[in-house]
Structures are given as C-alpha cells and as structure tokens.
Amino acid sequence: MNPFKYGCVVDGDNFCARAEAERQLRRFAESGQNVVVQGARRMGKSSLVRKAISDMRGESMLYIDLYYIGTMADLCGRVMAGIARMNDKMSFVRKVMNLVSHLRPTLSFSTTDGSPILSVDARAADAPGSLQTVMEMLAKVAADGKACIVFDEFQDILRLPDANRILAEMRGSIQLQPDVPYFFLGSMRHDMMSIFSSPKSPFFKSAAAFEVDAIRQTDFAAFIVRRFSYGHRKISRGMASRIIEFADSVSGDVQELCAALWETTETDATITESDIPDALEHIFARERKGFEKSIMRLTPTQVAVLKGLAAADTAKIYSSQFLESVRIASTGTVKKAVKRLEADELVYEWQRSWRFVDPFFREWVRRKI
Ligand SMILES: Nc1ncnc2c1ncn2[C@@H]1O[C@H](COP(=O)(O)OP(=O)(O)OP(=O)(O)O)[C@@H](O)[C@H]1O
Numbered sequence: 001m002n003p004f005k006y007g008c009v010v011d012g013d014n015f016c017a018r019a020e021a022e023r024q025l026r027r028f029a030e031s032g033q034n035v036v037v038q039g040a041r042r043m044g045k046s047s048l049v050r051k052a053i054s055d056m057r058g059e060s061m062l063y064i065d066l067y068y069i070g071t072m073a074d075l076c077g078r079v080m081a082g083i084a085r086m087n088d089k090m091s092f093v094r095k096v097m098n099l100v101s102h103l104r105p106t107l108s109f110s111t112t113d114g115s116p117i118l119s120v121d122a123r124a125a126d127a128p129g130s131l132q133t134v135m136e137m138l139a140k141v142a143a144d145g146k147a148c149i150v151f152d153e154f155q156d157i158l159r160l161p162d163a164n165r166i167l168a169e170m171r172g173s174i175q176l177q178p179d180v181p182y183f184f185l186g187s188m189r190h191d192m193m194s195i196f197s198s199p200k201s202p203f204f205k206s207a208a209a210f211e212v213d214a215i216r217q218t219d220f221a222a223f224i225v226r227r228f229s230y231g232h233r234k235i236s237r238g239m240a241s242r243i244i245e246f247a248d249s250v251s252g253d254v255q256e257l258c259a260a261l262w263e264t265t266e267t268d269a270t271i272t273e274s275d276i277p278d279a280l281e282h283i284f285a286r287e288r289k290g291f292e293k294s295i296m297r298l299t300p301t302q303v304a305v306l307k308g309l310a311a312a313d314t315a316k317i318y319s320s321q322f323l324e325s326v327r328i329a330s331t332g333t334v335k336k337a338v339k340r341l342e343a344d345e346l347v348y349e350w351q352r353s354w355r356f357v358d359p360f361f362r363e364w365v366r367r368k369i
C-alpha cells in the first residue's frame, strides 16, 4: 500500500502534526469564536480543522460541505447530510426529519458504507422560510450536541441565485448563537474576501481570520522520511526538503509527488534527485488529458506567456527580460494574457510574482510544450 495519500482529507498516520495551528484553532473553538479559515488549494485546510476539532474533549463536529451547491435544496440537503453524519443513530435521524417535516425529507442509504443520506424536496426548499427552518434545526442540534459547525467550501454559497439574501439569513441565525463556534473554510480567496471583507456583505467582519500556511518544512521533511521508511524506502531529510520545495510546499502536491516516487521505485531503494523525472512521468500519464485541455483553450500568445512563466523561477512579468524571453513587445499584451491564465486558475499572483496553481502542470509545460 502506498504510504502517501492525496486528494482526500487525511488523519491519523497520514496527518503531519501542525501543533501550533491546531492549538490556535482549538482556542477559537473553546471561546465560541467564529473563524474564517483560508489558504491555497490543497494546503490542508479541511484536514487541519477536522483534526483540531476531533481532538477536543467533549466537543463534536458538524461538518457541512458546500462544494458545488447549485440550489436551495442542495444547501438544505448538505446541512441535513452533515447532521446525519454527526450522529447516524436512526432515532436521531428520524427526530431531525420530524423537525423539518414540511421540507418533505427523504431518507436513503449510501451504497458504499450504508450511512444514512437525507435529502429534501426541491420545491419545498424553494418556498420562503425553508432556510430558516434548517438553520434553526442546525442551531438546536449544535447546542444539544455541543458541536462546532464547520462549513467547508463556504464560498460556493455564491453560486446560488439569491446568494446575498441567503447569506443575510444565515448571518441572522448565526448571530443568535454566540456560544456555538462556526468555522468557514474556503480556497477561492477572491470569493471568500467578498463574503468576509466587503462592507456590503452580511458576513462583513463577522469572523476572525485564520490562514493555513505551508506545514513547517522540518516537520514535513521528518514526516516524509517516516512515511517512506514505513513503505520500505530510504530518503534523507535533505532530499525530503527538496521534494517539498519542488511542490511549492503545497501539502497535497508534496504528498502526490511522494506517492509517485514510492510507486516508481523498488523496495528498499534510496530516493534521490534522479528518481524525480520518472515520478513526474507517472503523474503526467495520469494528468495529461487535463493538461492538454487547459492548453487547447489558450491562444498562441497566452501559451507563450505560460511557457515564459514556467521557465522562470519567479516571473517578474513586466521586466524587459521577461518580454524578450516570450518575444512579446508590449506589457499590455502580457498583462492581458496573464489575466486570462489567472481566470482559468492556471496561475496566481504570489508575493508580487506569478506561480502555477499546479506545480506538476508547470513541469509539464516546461518539459513538453
Ligand atoms: N497535516 C497534513 N499532513 C500531511 N499531508 C497533508 C496534511 N494536510 C493536508 N495534507 C495533504 O494535502 C491534501 C489535501 O488536504 P485537504 O483536503 O485537507 O486540503 P484543503 O486545503 O482542504 O484542500 P482543498 O483546497 O482541495 O479543499 C491531503 O490529501 C494530503 O495529501
């Protein structure tokens, strides 16, 4: 079994301890403080918050994932799903269904693990007052069960047609529960800012800000050495640090590269720099179609700028050196191209230069395009 996990929430031996961050989050929860948790994609927000709360004595977690919701029924359904996950005793699930009976809830069971799935009738969810009913139920369940409420991918609320009114209603309900800690997680920084930092938003300044940064390099390197050893491979601390830097210190990408290195080396091998190209090929084989699709959507100018960004270590895109390297005369043209790459979520601005969202895509562009 591959000792590295990525693309999912991690816990137990797959979780590298982040003692200080865990402590800070627990302190917020203990004082009933609402928190907005931000950080780059795959940095480890969901895993960190879940770990911090699950380690708290006497505190349970009500975890609600709003990823890609599109309708009011989705929103109500996800809240109910979170509640059912918190306590899947049938007596409890039935009580919850009774509390929201006019939303005509239905119960089914997951084919994978048999856990209960609650959903609500779409038309009933669209009727006025449905969100209030669900939020009141949420408040009651959280108070009874001494729970922290975690909304993951919270920015996806903005996908709902009537987002501002919905946010206002949620905010109204949350304000009435000063003792229940709410955690709002999100990775789309711009959208999260518009919810929590825009004076026009009902959630303006409603939560303390917490940033999930990279895992401390010495801790992460020690974790990597330990996991390779568990998987019958050897690696030095220095090489582990090299992997972390290669993947821009993004937790999920570091684990993905480690997983590929493990996959492409033999039992008892010592991992070195020369193993990286094979591991990358392994990742490219899996991701190639998606990478090609990203490129096909771009104009030749945009591809040239993308290649320029991939080639440079830290790209100062308005320098004459950069313009020469991509053979474009005007900074305006480069600016427009970069904006498009940013809109496609291929690159983002970081400390006044540009970085690839996916370091493996950067390597693919470097090596194949
Ligand atoms: N503490 C950790 N120790 C080791 N690896 C971690 C840790 N936290 C996260 N990871 C790695 O990062 C991956 C993504 O973690 P997680 O889903 O928690 O991040 P996220 O920031 O919530 O991501 P997303 O932006 O997709 O919501 C995990 O699958 C794992 O590979």
Ligand SMILES: [Mg+2]
Pocket: 045, 046, 047, 152, 153
């Ligand atoms: Mg997440």
